[in-house]
Amino acid sequence: MMNHQEVQEKIPLYVAGELPAVEVAELEAHLESCESCRHELEEFRKMEEMLAPLRLPDPPDELWDGYWSGIYNRMERRLGWMLFSLGAIVLLFFGFYRLVEGMLADPTVPPLIKWGVLFIGGGLAILLVSVIREQLFHRKNERYREVRR
Amino acid sequence: MPVEDNACIQAVLAGDKEAFSGIVERYRKRAFLMAYTIVRNEQDAYDLSQEAFIRAYRNLKKFDLDRPFFPWFYRILKNRCLSFLRKRKQLAEVSIEGVFGLKSAEIDLDRARLVRECIAALPENAREILNLRYYQGYSYREIADILEKPIGSVMSGLFYARKKLKELLQEKGL
Numbered sequence: 530m531m532n533h534q535e536v537q538e539k540i541p542l543y544v545a546g547e548l549p550a551v552e553v554a555e556l557e558a559h560l561e562s563c564e565s566c567r568h569e570l571e572e573f574r575k576m577e578e579m580l581a582p583l584r585l586p587d588p589p590d591e592l593w594d595g596y597w598s599g600i601y602n603r604m605e606r607r608l609g610w611m612l613f614s615l616g617a618i619v620l621l622f623f624g625f626y627r628l629v630e631g632m633l634a635d636p637t638v639p640p641l642i643k644w645g646v647l648f649i650g651g652g653l654a655i656l657l658v659s660v661i662r663e664q665l666f667h668r669k670n671e672r673y674r675e676v677r678r
Numbered sequence: 679m680p681v682e683d684n685a686c687i688q689a690v691l692a693g694d695k696e697a698f699s700g701i702v703e704r705y706r707k708r709a710f711l712m713a714y715t716i717v718r719n720e721q722d723a724y725d726l727s728q729e730a731f732i733r734a735y736r737n738l739k740k741f742d743l744d745r746p747f748f749p750w751f752y753r754i755l756k757n758r759c760l761s762f763l764r765k766r767k768q769l770a771e772v773s774i775e776g777v778f779g780l781k782s783a784e785i786d787l788d789r790a791r792l793v794r795e796c797i798a799a800l801p802e803n804a805r806e807i808l809n810l811r812y813y814q815g816y817s818y819r820e821i822a823d824i825l826e827k828p829i830g831s832v833m834s835g836l837f838y839a840r841k842k843l844k845e846l847l848q849e850k851g852l
Contacts, residue, residue, distance in 0.1 A: 538830075538833040538836075547817055547819060572844070576847075579847070580793065580812040584815050585714065588710060588711070592710070596702070596706055596724075597702050600702060600735075601699070603728070604736075
């Protein structure tokens, strides 16, 4: 026999016609003799009426124009962007290295400028490592990464 | 998992990128509406649903072919939407009257707004079940499948969500 709690939890399934036939008979028998569950059924129907207008309409067909091509293009471009970024980083570092190397070897450049450039280079390297580490840490500790409800 | 999903995924894993369009076409509407109920903005929902498909595509090798595709994809989508909201630190209410040109005369806007506010005030678990049921019209069995929970657990969640919602509605005089 179902108790009140079980009946009240199954009322939505009953109203939606999703309750197996064998349980329908049991639930209806309970409702027959239980005023509080009949009241719950009425309350549920009232709430259904109140919530029914919330149903989102179907999006228009035009929404899907270009939807797949947008996805496909981004799928394809990823490798291109990765190679481009990697190449740009390598070139930037190489260029900066050559610049610093030439400047340090040049006796006409004042020491203050040399130190300034070295500090900028050191700062940029620290910032780059910090950003990479933050990204990796953020990814690892992403609050909703394994969201499963 | 539907045979078509399995066939599409296996084709993608074999190197046929275009085969992923079958998956996208089948689930894009669901994905868009689900994203919409979380982020509450059409353009963001459009972009985030696309991003979720791209993430699914990139992680397809990790997908267990013996399990249904959509619940797995739903977690990716939900994860993406929640991260997006966390970064934006924004949680707006679902606006129905502005969605897809729905005519405002079709619904009692004030009443619907109050109901939406009450749903938005519920805890995440409760809100998720109500969103799937009332905003998107899934059956209880489908909700259980999407959330990968036993139907009894969904019904218990719904029971408590309704109780809480009823209290909030009464406070608003509905």
